[in-house]
Amino acid sequence: MNGIDKITARILADAESRAEALREKSAAEAQEVTAWYDKQAQDEYWKLVTAGKQAADRRFERMAGTATMEAKRQILAFKQETVERAFEEARQALTALPEDQYVAFLASLAAKAAETGGETLIFSAKDRDTVGSRVLAAANETLRAAGKPGALTMGEETREMAGGVIVTDGLVDVNCSFEAMVEAQKSALTGPVAEILFD
Numbered sequence: 069m070n071g072i073d074k075i076t077a078r079i080l081a082d083a084e085s086r087a088e089a090l091r092e093k094s095a096a097e098a099q100e101v102t103a104w105y106d107k108q109a110q111d112e113y114w115k116l117v118t119a120g121k122q123a124a125d126r127r128f129e130r131m132a133g134t135a136t137m138e139a140k141r142q143i144l145a146f147k148q149e150t151v152e153r154a155f156e157e158a159r160q161a162l163t164a165l166p167e168d169q170y171v172a173f174l175a176s177l178a179a180k181a182a183e184t185g186g187e188t189l190i191f192s193a194k195d196r197d198t199v200g201s202r203v204l205a206a207a208n209e210t211l212r213a214a215g216k217p218g219a220l221t222m223g224e225e226t227r228e229m230a231g232g233v234i235v236t237d238g239l240v241d242v243n244c245s246f247e248a249m250v251e252a253q254k255s256a257l258t259g260p261v262a263e264i265l266f267d
Contacts, residue, residue, distance in 0.1 A: 159250045163231040171199050174233050174244075175206030178220065181235035181242040182207070185217035190234040190241075193226040203233065 165173060178189055189207070191200050200222050208218030220235075227234060232245035 155250050155254060159230060159246045162246045167199065170231075171202045171206060174199065174203040174231075175210060177244040178203060178207035178233050178235055179210040179214070181233075181244050182211060182216070182220060184237065185211045186219045186221075187235045187237045188221050188223040190223045190225055190227055190236060192229045192231065195231060195233075196222070196226050 162173070163170075174195070181187075185208075189200070189204055191203075195203075204220055204222050208220050210218075211220070212218035223236070227245070229245035229247055232243075232247075232249065234245060235242040
């Protein structure tokens with residue numbers, strides 16, 4: 069082998085050695101870069117998973133809160149409806165009293181509402197025709213027994229009401245209709261009625 073061949077062989081061997089070292093270095097750097105990007109990808113993946121889970125948790129909490137509020141709203145509406153129905157049933161129970169008790173009850177209301185004993189009683193059209201004269205007589209009797217003039221009269225006018233009586237002196241009406249009496253008691257009795265119904 070001549071000198072040029074030896075030099076060429078040495079240059080080739082040296083170049084091959086450098087190329088191998090460069091390949092190893094490049095592979096190591098490529099591995100480091102790949103590992104860095106893998107870590108970045110994993111970090112981003114877990115960041116997205118964590119953010120997604122947090123968003124899902126927040127959404128679940130909002131939905132659960134909304135569902136809880138809606139359930140409470142519906143329960144409250146049911147309770148209000150039930151209490152309202154209880155008052156309506158109380159009003160209906162008054163109108164369904166046996167006639168003698170009904171007459172006595174209306175007479176008592178009229179006598180208590182009368183200031184002078186000379187007022188006019190106004191009924192519903194039905195009550196005026198069926199029990200009006202009996203209520204008038206009983207109320208006047210109660211007033212006379214209490215030492216007041218028993219001079220109540222029955223008005224020609226009738227009013228729309230389920231039952232009860234309105235006592236008027238022409239200027240002031242004392243509304244003893246069942247609707248007005250039940251309505252007047254609602255604010256005071258709604259709490260106790262609710263307790264009875266729901267506790």
